[in-house]
Amino acid sequence: MAVCVAVIGKDNSPLYIGGIGNDTSTDNELSRQWLVHTALDALEERLASTNTNNSGANANAARTDLRDLYLGLLYSTDTHKIYGYVTNTRIKLVLVTSSTSPSGSNIRDAEVRTALRRLHALYADAICNPFHLPGDQITSQKFDKQVKNIMLNNV
Amino acid sequence: MRSSVSYILSHAPGESVMSHPDYSQHAQHHACLLVLVKGIGGMLKNFNKLWERIQRVNNIKVTDSTGQVRDIWVRYVRDYPVENNDWGDFQTHRRLLGLITLSKFTNQVELNEVCRVHESLKVKYSNTLYDSRAFMFGPVSNMKKPEQEPETYSYFEEERPLREGMDDIAPSEQADSLSSLDSFPQSTSSNSSYPLQEEHFTTPSNFKTHAMFYGENDPVPDLEQNVADLINSLFWVVESKRLERSKEKLEKVSLLLAPFEKKDFVGLDMESRNNKKRCMGRVTKNLADLTLQAGLVADSLSLYNSSTELLKTDWLWLAAAKEGLCTASAILLYPNLRNPTPLHRNASLQENSPNKAKQLSLFQPNSDSLRRLKLTSSPLRTSKTSSPVNPPSELTPTSSDSVETSSRQSETDNADSESLASSSDIEYQSHKSFLAPDLPSIPRQPPSQITNQFLLNGEEIAERYREAIMDYSKYKNAGVIETEACFKAARIAVEQTNSLHASSFLQNVIFINLTLSEQEKIQRFETLAELYKEIGFHRKAGFCQRLAATRQVSPNNPSPDWQKCYYLMLHSFPGYKLSLDPNYVIQHQVGWPALQIQLLQELVVAARRMGHPALATRHMTFLLQTMWPHLSRQEHRELAIQLQALSAQCEGGPVPLVLETGEALSAQCEGGPVPLVLETGEVIPPANLTHVPHCSWFNARPLPPARAPHLRQAKPAHGPFIFTPIHFGSLERNAKKDEGKMEYLWVEDDICEVQMKLTNPLPFELKVSNMRLLTSGVVFESIPETIILPPDSPTTVNLHGTPKEVGELQILGYSTHTLGVKSNCRLKNMPTPHKFPASYTIEVIPSLPTITIETIVAPSGNASVTSMENVGSTTNISLFNGESTDCSIKITNTSNVPIEHLELAIQSNMDSQLQSKVFQYSNEDIQALLPIPPNETATIAIKLYGEADFLDLGGVGVENLFPLSLNSNYPSRVGSPVPNAQTSLPTQSSNPQTSLSSGLIPNRTSGSFRSTNSHTTSWSAPISVMSPSRGRQIETQLVIRYSGGEGEMHCRQSTLQINLELLPSVSITHWDVLPAEIPSQLYLVLDVTNLTSEEMDFHYAPSKHILIESKESCRVPVPLDRCPFSTTPSKPLDEDLIESKSTNTGTSTNSLELMCSEHITNNISLRWHLMQSDITGRASVKGITLSQAMMDIVRMSPLNWEVSVNSQCIKPQEEYNCSAGECLSLGVAVWNHLSRPLHKLCLSVQFYQDYNNGVLSYKLDNRVATAGNNKVVLSTLPESAKAYHECTVVFLTPGEYKIDIQCSTTEPVLDEIPLIKETEHPSIIQPCAGEVSHIWRFIPPVAISVTD
Structure with a gap:
């Protein structure tokens, strides 16, 4: 279902972009980057608005309450749908599904949500590596493999 | 948002589909009268200015028949497709109502043509056109007739009642006849216009338009007035139409149709209730549109509302009605939408408020079209499509960031929609504050004025618009309408600063499937990008711009335009957090490198393809420089090769050549790579x-x-280092400042x-x-x-x-x-x-001179040139000890500065005294050479002398100090001088001589003798170096310091290395003194060793010389005058001697010895000559030490003897013969040569026999008889006085006798020295140290051979 998964740092720098596609040529990789990069605007906007809503919605409880990390559909193009997820440390997880493929065309929101949650867990695992410098690109092969698994299996 | 049931009611394409979307449309344009402004004929110079002036007249106020003031808004367009006119029934603001032509003519033919074009335009839009104006600019400036204006006014005065009458007349006219009605005002206006004809120009007869004539350069003062007149007339037509429509009977109205709907209703029952309702709804909607245009916004709200009720299922019209409701509400809610640029003559809704220059929404289209105008006017840009060109400031990341942040902040401010309206104004202020910070804020319209039950609030507007768009989407043929609606909705959302809404509306645009030309698609993306930019979605904007850019040059595009592509790419930089300034990019390192690289590469291609290789080179350089860390090695290589190819291209082109090589001429290198300036005024800084x-x-x-x-x-000597824990702030700061x-x-x-x-x-x-x-x-x-x-x-x-x-x-x-x-x-x-x-x-x-130095050593002639660079160059000179040579240093001034100061200094491992002996030069001579002008040469002569101590003591250490002991060993060592034998000599402690100086400071003992002797105090260190038996290496640096010109404060320093090798020549291993035959002379006996490898001719006296084989030793007697008693040393005793004296108290012998040594040294002339290599040199016995006994010999006796035998004076070396038993009278006369009396002199005469084997026999009791005292004591011998003593002697047996005549004193010696000294140094009084008695002998002893 998912064709691309991206982890983006809090300064909006790409930490990891992984995708499965017909080919792994640079062209494909680049198009994924375009997709994810363009989603950042909406993602930030969403983030800013949720924050203000939280603060405006009189209840501090609501704020301390678990903010839903899942942001939902950020935007969609003719061929892809882009979902966003933001951790509490403002690490952005972006999942791109293909609306042209039969499996991705009518994917349910809940599926995406769980996939992103699992991705979050994987990311946390990867970050736990003491040799990983926060803010650096994630080069862990294990992480890459597991992310690819999510993308494939979750269909 | 997009309806899933889209196209359900669509028809096949090919219908009259509105195919030209107007992306710049705003919601408030629903309430505007559309006027086309067209330039025809020749290009007007001041067209843009006129266009701006016309645009400012976008709002006039008209008092209607009921006395109500109407606000009429106008939208001016430069181009309008006729097809869009067909949708005029659907949305009346799409009708082109007015026409203004600005034309230029120079002759009658052109005038005719201009008139023809104007008329044809009228025909083109004849369906909707109400009125037109023609501004004609002729060649002569005074074409305007003054009486024209009042006539025009009078026309309007008459016109109004006429119009109103007409409205009354034709209330029930059918909609079908609208076209004829439309033509009516046109005809009236043409009728009433007065074609102005100058003497030379006549308008064609069919030109029936209200035309104004001006000279081309006339200021056209009444332009605004004329335009306002046009609007006025347009308003009255619209108003009449509105009234006409409002008076229609709803039951009788005909069905209004959108252009593509015509077929839909074929065969339908027009009389059905449904259809009736549909008709009514559509007419009501049409009326609402007209009402809105006629300035009755509030009225239109209710009409729109009622039409929505009527049009329940007529989705297309329902959507239009909803949109109308939204736009009307937006116009009321957001009056800023309508207040674009400063309007100087309009009175807006807020009459009392100061005119507000609201630049947000309307600013865009205005400036947009302005820019478009500029672009079209620029020769290179032929297309008329709008390409949004950002102001350069938006390219700088700071400003774009600020936009982003401010918009962010705005969204956080607007928590709910209620506060939105009130906060938005402030919001805008902050939002645009960087553009126009001093703009006064416009007060909101009081809520009381806009309370209307049908008025939608912000949230509702968005919701209704969403519904409307959904409804539109059901019709494929309404795609353009839908697209425009999306943009309009997005603009309202922008006004509401609801970015998410705006983005969702904009996102919807993508999905609308329109058959558009490439240009329109590009335009769509550009507009999207612009709106995205406004809501702060820079990445989206960048993405859209890139899409537009790729479309520009896509293979589908029949006319690829690389230039536009390039500019679009360039302007998408902020979306990728790129800046044109490479330093910024490097420092901040933001954005996604992969995308940035891609964009830059595409930009390079675009720049190259648009024929600007210099630009491509610049961008490629930028790419390499900024993205270097993100590129792989392979990419580095590829890009570098590409860059090389690009730059090679651009050097071929003439224009970039100037750019690229122009700065090469700047000598200061400050210019460097120059920024490139694009046609749009953007500056591409150098990378x-x-x-x-x-x-x-x-x-x-x-x-x-x-x-x-x-x-x-x-520099003054640095003081002692004192640690302080206190850090003075000022010092710290100074240290900081001087970094670098x-x-x-x-x-x-x-x-x-x-x-x-x-x-x-x-x-x-x-x-x-x-x-x-x-x-x-x-x-x-x-x-x-x-x-x-x-x-x-x-x-x-x-x-x-x-x-x-x-x-x-x-x-x-x-x-x-x-x-x-x-x-x-x-x-x-x-x-x-x-x-x-x-x-x-x-x-x-300031500049200092430079020199080259050339050294020439005279005898050997080995010259070595020392250039100033070559510091290490050395001159190697070998000298035998005692040899001297000349060395000349040629200094050439190689600079343009004269040498005004020159100092010579010598640094070596020698002490200064020795050094001055080895290197002899005259400072005065050097100073006399100055100044040395440029390129002149001066020569400094230096004499080198192989100064050495020739007294070889055979070793080191204290033992050497006692050559005196030779005296005692002398006989046994004759003929076998073994220098090293002296190592076996008694050591210092056992030596009586040292005990003399036992009271001295211990450290003096080692060198005291010699140091005093040689007049040098510090020989101790180099003395071992000076050992004559070994070669010595003297490393000398000749430091030449020179200066001149302005930089006198500083000087340069050249160092000349001279390695002087002193080879051993001769050494004197032992010495002794012997009395000579004459009392005034003595022999200095020297053991001279030839240390060279050659045979040596040793000259030791004026006429005496000896050949010494290599490594052989010879003993030579050097005749010498005795040291005169009162002679002063040739060199005055200098200060250090005195000092040494003062420490050397008691060693009275020293000064005496010194004097003797001095005497010997000065009077002896030892020269040697190496036979083979023809080298001559000198030797000296400087530093010779003498024992007490030796000194007595050396010194001239203080007493002068005159010995006579039988009144015959005895001459030295003369033997006196007598026979045994003969009585000899021996007379001894003694003169005191001292300048003071001697006391207790004991004059004794002793006879002895010399066995010539070293044994002297004094026991001559039975051989000699003497009469008279052989020993007399002279209590006092005054100075210069003479004492005479006589005795008689009889030799009893024959033999060889000798008479030892001597004078001794027990006390006097100690007095002697003060005596001598007193002449020069009366202050020095040396106390007695228990000196032994002094004996002066008559030398040689008188020899008497007694015969039988």
Whole structure:
């Protein structure tokens, strides 16, 4: 279902972009980057608005309450749908599904949500590596493999 | 949002589909009258100005028949497709109501043509056109007739009742006849217009338009007035139509149709209830549109509302009604939408408020079209499509960031929609504050004025618009309408600062499937990008711009336009967090490198394809420089090769050549790569390649030692280091400030050097040419350098230059020319991790002379040229001890500065005394040579002398101090001089001589004798070096300090190394003194050893010489005058001697000995001559030490003897003969030569026999008889007095007798020295130290041979 998964740092720098596609040529990789990069605007906007809503919605409880990390559909193009997820440390997880493929065309929101949650867990695992410098690109092969698994299996 | 049931009611394409979307449409345009402004005929110079002026007249106020003031808004367009006119029934604001032509003619033919075009335009839009104006600009300036204006007014005065009457007349006219009605005002206006005809120009008869004539350069003062008139007339037509429509009977109205609907209703029952309702709804909607246009916004709200009720299922019209409701609400809620640029003559809704220059929404289309105008007017841009060109400020990241942040903040401010309206104004203020910070804020419309039950609030507007768009989407043929609605909704959302809504509306645009031309698609993306930018979605905007750019050059595009593509790409930079300034990008490192690289590569291609290789080169350089860390090695290589190819291209072109090489002419290198200025005024700053080659080390070098300036006055000696824990702040600060300040100095007009280490990171050989230094401060002439760097190996490069002024020089970096690109690599912009100071600061002092030195050593003739660079050059000279030679130093002034100061100093491992003996030169002579003008030569003569101590003591240590002991050993050692034998001599402690000085300071003992003797105090260290038996190496540096010109404060220093090798020549191993035959003379007996490897001719007396074989030793007697008693030493006793005396108290012998030694040294002349190599030299016995006994011999006796036998004076060496028993009278006369009396002199005469084997027999009792005292004591012998003593002697037996006549004293010696000294140094009184008695003998002893 998912064709691309991206982890983006809090300064909006790409930490990891992984995708499965017909080919792994640079062209494909680049198009994924375009997709994810363009989603950042909406993602930030969403983030800013949720924050203000939280603060405006009189209840501090609501704020301390678990903010839903899942942001939902950020935007969609003719061929892809882009979902966003933001951790509490403002690490952005972006999942791109293909609306042209039969499996991705009518994917349910809940599926995406769980996939992103699992991705979050994987990311946390990867970050736990003491040799990983926060803010650096994630080069862990294990992480890459597991992310690819999510993308494939979750269909 | 998109309806899933889209196209359900669509028809096949090919219908009259509105196919030209107007992307610049705003919601408020629903309430505007559409007027086309067209320039026809020749191009008007001031067309843009006129267009602006016309645009300002976008709002007039008209008082209607009921006395109500109507606000009429106008929208001016430059172009309008006729097809869109067909939708005029659907949405009345799409009707083109007015026409203004601005035309230029120069002759009658042109005038006719202009009139024809105007009329044809009228025909083109005849369906909707109500009125038109023609502004004609002729060649003559005074074409305007003054009486025209009042006539026009009078026309309007008459016109109004006429119109109103007409409205009354034709209330029930059918909609079908609208076209004829439309033509009516036109005809009236043409009727009433007065075609102005100058003498020379006549308008064609069919030209029936209200035309105004001006000269081309006339100010056209009444332009606004005329335009307002047109609007006025348009309003009345619209108003009449509105009234007409409102008076229609709803039951009888005909069905209004959208253009594509015509077929739909064929065969339908028009009389059905449903259809009736549909008709009514549509008419009501049409009426609402007209009401809105006629300035009755509030009325239109209710009409729209009622029409929505009527049009329950007629989705297309329902959507239009909803949209109308939204737009009307928006117009009321957001009056800012309608207040674009400052309007000077309109009275808006807020009459009392100051005119507000609201630049947000309307500013865009206005400026947009303005820009479009500019673009079209620029010769290169032929297309009329709008391409949003950002103001350059938006390209700078700071401003774009601020926009983003401010919009962010705004969204956080607007928590709910209620506060939105009130906050939005402030919001805008902050939002646009960077554009026009001083704009007054417009007060909101009071809520009371806009309370209307049908008024939608912000949230509702968005919701209704969403519904409307959904409804539109059901009709494929309404795609354009839907697209426009999306944009309009998005603009309202922008006004509401609801970015998410705006983005969702904009997102919807993508999905609308329209068959558009490429240009329109591009335009769509551009508009999207613009709106995205407004809501702060820069990435989206960038994405859209890139899409538009790729469309521009896509293969589908029949007319690819690389230039537009390029500009679009360029303007999408902020979306990717890119800046045109490479330093910014490097410093901040934001954005996604992969995308940035892609964008830059595409930009390079676009720039190249649009025929601007210089630009492509610049961008490629930028790409290499900024993205270097993100590129792989392979990419580095590829891009570098591409860059090379690009730059090669651009050097071929003439224009970039100027750009690229223009700065090469600037000597100062400050110019460097110049920024490129695009046609749009944007500046592409230069990108400097600091990675190719990579600099890992950069340092300014001091001048080489030979040229380094020194302070002429030596710095005051540094005081003792005192630690203090107190840090004075000022000192700290000074230290900080001087970072990068070099300690050394550079000299004006002198070549200076900067060393750097470069690495070529590319896998091929890199040629870097024209490398220079970048400096500021004083004028600096940098010498270009060209190097070829092999891949991946650090290369050290030296850059040279010459400062041309005095002052502070800052070295800021270096410039390179590689891969065809010039770069100014400034240290402060150097890539990490190498941290260089921002600049190196070096003090430049005035120019100083330079010299070359040539050394010529006279005899051997070996000359060595020492250039000033070559510091290490040395002159090697070998000298035998005692040899002397001349050395001349030729100093050539190689600079343009005269040498005015010259100092010569010698530094060596010798002490200064010895040094002055070895190197003899005259300072006065040197000073006399000055000044040395440029390119002149001066010669300094230096005499070198192989100074040595020839007294070889055979070894080292204290034992050597006692050659005196030779005296005792003398007989046994005759003929076998073994120098080393003396090592067996008694040591100091057992020596009585040392006990003499036992009271001395211990450390004096080792060198006391010699040091006093030689007049030098510090021989102790070099003395071992001076040992004559070994060769000595003297390393000498001849330091020449010179200066001149303005830089007198400083001087240069040249060092000349002279290695002097002193070879042993002769040594004197032993010596003794013997009395000579004459009392006034003595023999100094020397054991001379030839230490050379050659045969030596040794001259020791004026006529005496001896040949000494190599390594052989000879004993030579040197005749010598005795030391005169009162002679002063040839050299006055100098100070250090006195000092040594003072410490040397009691050793009275020393000064005496010194005097004797001095005497000997001065009067002896030893010369040697090496037979083979014909070298001559001298030797001296300087420093000879004498024992007490020796001194008595050396010194002339203080007593003068006159010995007579039988009144016959005895001559020295004369033997006296007598027979045994003969009575001899021996007379001894003694003169005191001292200047003071002698006391207790004991004169004794003794007879002895010398057995000539060393045994003297004094026991002559039975052989000699004497009469008279043989021993008398003279109590006093006054000075210059003579004492005479006589005795008689009879030799009883024959034999050889000798008479020892001597005078002794027990006390006098101690008095002697003061006696001598007193003549010169009366102050020195040496106390007695218990000296033994002194004996003076008559030498030689009188020999008497007695015969029978």
